[in-house]
Amino acid sequence: xxxxxxxxxxxxxxxxxxxxxxxxxxxxxxxxxxxxxxxxxxxxxxxxxxxxxxxxxxxxxxxxxxxxxxxxxxxxxxxxxxxxxxxxxxxxxxxxxxxxxxxxxxxxxxxxxxxxxxxxxxxxxxxxxxxxxxxxxxxxxxxxxxxxxxxxxxxxxxxxxxxxxxxxxxxxxxxxxxxxxxxxxxxxxxxxxxxxxxxxxxxxxxxxxxxxxxxxxxxxxxxxxxxxxxxxxxxxxxxxxxxxxxxxxxxxxxxxxxxxxxxxxxxxxxxxxxxxxxxxxxxxxxxxxxxxxxxxxxxxxxxxxxxxxxxxxxxxxxxxxxxxxxxxxxxxxxxxxxx
Amino acid sequence: xxxxxxxxxxxxxxxxxxxxxxxxxxxxxxxxxxxxxxxxxxxxxxxxxxxxxxxxxxxxxxxxxxxxxxxxxxxxxxxxxxxxxxxxxxxxxxxxxxxxxxxxxxxxxxxxxxxxxxxxxxxxxxxxxxxxxxxxxxxxxxxxxxxxxxxxxxxxxxxxxxxxxxxxxxxxxxxxxxxxxxxxxxxxxxxxxxxxxxxxxxxxxxxxxxxxxxxxxxxxxxxxxxxxxxxxxxxxxxxxxxxxxxxxxxxxxxxxxxxxxxxxxxxxxxxxxxxxxxxxxxxxxxxxxxxxxxxxxxxxxxxxxxxxxxxxxxxxxxxxxxxxxxxxxxxxxxxxxxxxxxxxxxxxxxxxxxxxxxxxxxxxxxxxxxxxxxxxxxxxxxxxxxxxxxxxxxxxxxxxxxxxxxxxxxxxxxxxxxxxxxxxxxxxxxxxxxxxxxxxxxxxxxxxxxxxxxxxxxxxxxxxxxxxxxxxxxxxxxxxxxxxxxxxxxxxxxxxxxxxxxxxxxxxxxxxxxxxxxxxxxxxxxxxxxxxxxxxxxxxxxxxxxxxxxxxxxxxxxxxxxxxxxxxxxxxxxxxxxxxxxxxxxxxxxxxxxxxxxxxxxxxxxxxxxxxxxxxxxx
Ligand SMILES: Cc1ncc(C[n+]2csc(CCOP(=O)(O)OP(=O)(O)O)c2C)c(N)n1
Ligand code: SF4
Ligand SMILES: [Mg+2]
Numbered sequence: 001x002x003x004x005x006x007x008x009x010x011x012x013x014x015x016x017x018x019x020x021x022x023x024x025x026x027x028x029x030x031x032x033x034x035x036x037x038x039x040x041x042x043x044x045x046x047x048x049x050x051x052x053x054x055x056x057x058x059x060x061x062x063x064x065x066x067x068x069x070x071x072x073x074x075x076x077x078x079x080x081x082x083x084x085x086x087x088x089x090x091x092x093x094x095x096x097x098x099x100x101x102x103x104x105x106x107x108x109x110x111x112x113x114x115x116x117x118x119x120x121x122x123x124x125x126x127x128x129x130x131x132x133x134x135x136x137x138x139x140x141x142x143x144x145x146x147x148x149x150x151x152x153x154x155x156x157x158x159x160x161x162x163x164x165x166x167x168x169x170x171x172x173x174x175x176x177x178x179x180x181x182x183x184x185x186x187x188x189x190x191x192x193x194x195x196x197x198x199x200x201x202x203x204x205x206x207x208x209x210x211x212x213x214x215x216x217x218x219x220x221x222x223x224x225x226x227x228x229x230x231x232x233x234x235x236x237x238x239x240x241x242x243x244x245x246x247x248x249x250x251x252x253x254x255x256x257x258x259x260x261x262x263x264x265x266x267x268x269x270x271x272x273x274x275x276x277x278x279x280x281x282x283x284x285x286x287x288x289x290x291x292x293x294x295x296x297x298x299x300x301x302x303x304x305x306x307x308x309x310x311x312x313x314x315x316x317x318x319x320x321x322x323x324x325x326x327x328x329x330x331x332x333x334x335x336x337x338x339x
Numbered sequence: 340x341x342x343x344x345x346x347x348x349x350x351x352x353x354x355x356x357x358x359x360x361x362x363x364x365x366x367x368x369x370x371x372x373x374x375x376x377x378x379x380x381x382x383x384x385x386x387x388x389x390x391x392x393x394x395x396x397x398x399x400x401x402x403x404x405x406x407x408x409x410x411x412x413x414x415x416x417x418x419x420x421x422x423x424x425x426x427x428x429x430x431x432x433x434x435x436x437x438x439x440x441x442x443x444x445x446x447x448x449x450x451x452x453x454x455x456x457x458x459x460x461x462x463x464x465x466x467x468x469x470x471x472x473x474x475x476x477x478x479x480x481x482x483x484x485x486x487x488x489x490x491x492x493x494x495x496x497x498x499x500x501x502x503x504x505x506x507x508x509x510x511x512x513x514x515x516x517x518x519x520x521x522x523x524x525x526x527x528x529x530x531x532x533x534x535x536x537x538x539x540x541x542x543x544x545x546x547x548x549x550x551x552x553x554x555x556x557x558x559x560x561x562x563x564x565x566x567x568x569x570x571x572x573x574x575x576x577x578x579x580x581x582x583x584x585x586x587x588x589x590x591x592x593x594x595x596x597x598x599x600x601x602x603x604x605x606x607x608x609x610x611x612x613x614x615x616x617x618x619x620x621x622x623x624x625x626x627x628x629x630x631x632x633x634x635x636x637x638x639x640x641x642x643x644x645x646x647x648x649x650x651x652x653x654x655x656x657x658x659x660x661x662x663x664x665x666x667x668x669x670x671x672x673x674x675x676x677x678x679x680x681x682x683x684x685x686x687x688x689x690x691x692x693x694x695x696x697x698x699x700x701x702x703x704x705x706x707x708x709x710x711x712x713x714x715x716x717x718x719x720x721x722x723x724x725x726x727x728x729x730x731x732x733x734x735x736x737x738x739x740x741x742x743x744x745x746x747x748x749x750x751x752x753x754x755x756x757x758x759x760x761x762x763x764x765x766x767x768x769x770x771x772x773x774x775x776x777x778x779x780x781x782x783x784x785x786x787x788x789x790x791x792x793x794x795x796x797x798x799x800x801x802x803x804x805x806x807x808x809x810x811x812x813x814x815x816x817x818x819x820x821x822x823x824x825x826x827x828x829x830x831x832x833x834x835x836x837x838x839x840x841x842x843x844x845x846x847x848x849x850x851x852x853x854x855x856x857x858x859x860x861x862x863x864x865x866x867x868x869x870x871x872x873x874x875x876x877x878x879x880x881x882x883x884x885x886x887x888x889x890x891x892x893x894x895x896x897x898x899x900x901x902x903x904x905x906x907x908x909x910x911x912x913x914x915x916x917x918x919x920x921x922x923x924x925x926x927x928x929x930x931x932x933x934x935x936x937x938x939x940x941x942x943x944x945x946x947x948x949x950x951x952x953x954x955x956x957x958x
Pocket of ligand 3: 099
């Protein structure tokens with residue numbers, strides 16, 4: 001805790017706290033924790049300038065396990081707390097940790113606004129399609145007919161897709177990662193860290209207790225090749241054993257279509273351009289199993305950052321003293337009577 | 340009954356104070372001329388108080404009763420603490436304004452109407468069957484009914500304005516006449532018009548011409564002009580401030596005194612928004628304002644700013660304050676400074692947004708969840724809004740606690756002349772952040788204040804994690820230990836109770852510190868109570884006025900002071916919330932005087948309540 005602070009490069013272990021990690025054994029959160037510590041070390045983050053802010057949920061316990069500044073706030077409100085932090089000190093490196101319930105149910109409004117305002121921060125949404133902490137009720141990302149204590153007959157709410165939501169809100173960086181795909185996850189997190197503005201990362205996280213293997217359709221070792229498309233900038237959007245399948249533009253449907261590369265023309269396979277909003281939306285919208293699930297950085301197209309502009313709003317930018325400002329309104333002087 | 344309020348003094352044609360009420364359609368420019376009369380009076384060595392009343396509709400149809408806007412000015416030659424129970428003069432620019440405001444004009448008072456607007460159609464819209472100018476409605480008043488519309492058009496005929504723009508000057512015509520009647524100098528208003536319409540000199544000229552024409556009309560028809568007594572104002576640089584302006588200045592000043600960045604975050608709501616607007620215009624002085632997506636976010640952003648070392652402030656009115664409750668408990672648990680300003684309005688629910696009330700005291704004291712003690716303050720006048728904003732910051736920063744500052748629609752919108760403070764002469768709020776990595780523990784407490792140690796992001800070696808989960812008393816780590824929760828609960832409430840040690844002793848605002856009857860108030864009842872007690876004491880009634888600025892904790896000697904009176908009367912614009920609190924603290928002889936009409940107390944209502952109690956007692 002108390003060693004001299006030097007600019008020496010920190011290791012992943014330097015970001016661990018003395019707190020015992022309290023997630024269920026086998027929970028996907030452990031892998032994400034490890035990936036984040038690794039990324040912090042690799043990008044050369046400074047502990048004193050880094051803040052982890054979370055809401056409430058299993059995922060939101062995260063800040064206790066990272067040796068930086070941390071604030072475990074209230075359910076759904078971490079983006080709002082983080083906004084205040086960045087207003088007070090835009091130089092901080094702020095990471096928001098949220099869950100599918102925290103970020104898209106009770107806190108959906110705040111997530112919308114932090115994304116559209118484009119505050120400079122990283123937002124990691126741990127999607128386990130369940131309310132883990134409150135013992136497994138269905139969540140806003142649970143697929144239809146999810147059986148849970150509060151939906152014994154199967155859920156009837158249409159789920160929301162976090163990446164599509166973020167893109168709709170105006171996010172300038174949207175990515176997906178998987179708890180068990182550490183290599184890709186660390187790359188995605190690094191890209192999020194280097195993005196100027198709000199960077200949104202949905203992480204498919206296995207809740208071993210209440211929703212075990214819910215993402216197996218595209219994350220199980222045997223399914224990754226056929227059911228997941230790991231996008232990379234400038235690379236063709238291909239997947240399948242030996243990259244035998246790819247995405248092509250379907251002009252009639254104004255959308256994407258999968259194609260067998262042997263039979264269709266290979267030249268038509270789309271190449272990933274993270275600055276292309278329409279492509280990003282189409283990728284985010286692909287539902288598995290009809291389509292492969294797209295993971296990696298779907299969209300990365302920086303725009304004006306909020307906090308930098310906040311101080312200039314409403315003024316011409318010239319600093320005034322408060323006393324001068326008070327006197328600038330209509331004022332008059334009453335002189336003391338001469339004795 | 341009100342021997343002095345707005346009435347003539349014995350000597351000749353000099354009156355001590357005057358109450359003028361302007362009323363007209365929301366498009367008539369009533370607020371503008373009202374504040375001009377205020378300004379002209381302040382510059383004529385008068386003290387004064389003003390209060391605007393807006394219609395709740397943004398643009399109500401012309402001529403309707405619900406589209407009437409009004410502005411009352413009370414000025415004169417002694418300290419003015421109220422807007423006056425009754426008007427000496429009513430200026431009604433259309434029939435709807437007359438019918439909705441006549442009850443405020445005192446019998447024998449002067450009513451000035453624009454006869455040009457008393458068309459059949461306008462009369463009908465106002466609900467008049469016959470013209471009140473002819474059917475005896477105005478018997479007993481001094482009536483002046485020139486065709487102001489026509490006279491205004493004539494006065495600006497030389498200028499190249501169209502009819503509509505010309506007619507828009509009639510408010511200044513009426514103001515000119517009022518200036519003549521009360522001997523006001525036109526120069527400040529002329530200067531103001533020239534400045535305001537610098538880019539449109541014809542409009543400035545037209546309004547000035549109308550002002551002069553109204554003034555000349557008074558002279559020509561020999562309308563009775565009255566001399567108004569003057570006061571000798573204390574030397575200083577004055578401005579004319581509303582409660583919300585003074586509160587905004589107070590918050591910005593407090594941040595400067597504490598050498599911290601003010602982060603003010605709020606979501607618009609009547610009547611709290613003007614605070615946001617005022618602070619937004621101060622961004623070039625270092626103030627940061629943030630219009631959040633809702634009141635929850637506004638509170639959370641303020642908390643985030645405080646976590647980061649700023650002075651986080653949030654503001655709203657009743658319904659919005661209700662939304663802030665959960666986050667306020669987070670600030671209690673995480674022990675972070677936070678100021679929550681509640682500009683109260685009439686509730687419940689949407690209630691009457693533009694009308695005033697003091698009904699959120701219980702919410703402030705007992706809201707939130709769990710045992711969530713925090714400090715509660717109230718401001719009773721525009722000037723006090725400035726002082727209490729600084730006091731709120733002092734307590735929040737010194738004790739690492741949320742503080743609720745109660746204002747209301749009345750105190751926020753009232754205005755009075757105010758000596759601009761010399762910020763450099765004010766005591767600084769010295770609260771240092773912890774920077775020594777060797778000795779840091781976020782929940783180590785100052786033995787004197789019980790405030791926890793505050794280290795902010797950016798400080799090497801002081802990295803720490805906090806949150807809303809119960810913390811171990813010694814280490815600040817998560818703890819569910821039974822004994823520890825007891826201890827932390829006691830510390831949190833002990834910390835708030837301990838604030839009392841730094842609150843100056845409570846003294847009566849008027850009257851001796853003991854006796855038969857004390858009128859105890861808080862917040863915006865200050866003016867009416869003060870004037871009522873002043874009047875009663877002038878008539879040798881033994882009454883004292885005690886006004887509470889600290890509602891949690893109370894001033895350290897409050898129990899003792901109240902116990903020195905046999906009887907306590909508490910006027911409140913609620914159903915008796917402070918009275919109930921005093922009773923629960925063990926005071927037996929506490930009676931509530933409740934008013935729930937959306938309007939402030941009149942001086943006479945308080946006087947009558949006191950007299951009826953004194954008469955029924957054994958004296
Ligand atoms: C205001 C409020 N409402 C409800 C709760 C209870 N609650 C805590 S966490 C949670 C859901 C968390 O789900 P998610 O965000 O998906 O996190 P996970 O536990 O799955 O990581 C709920 C409903 C609360 N703490 N606060
Ligand atoms: S309940 Fe699920 S999400 Fe929560 S810690 Fe256990 S496995 Fe992880
Ligand atoms: Mg979840």
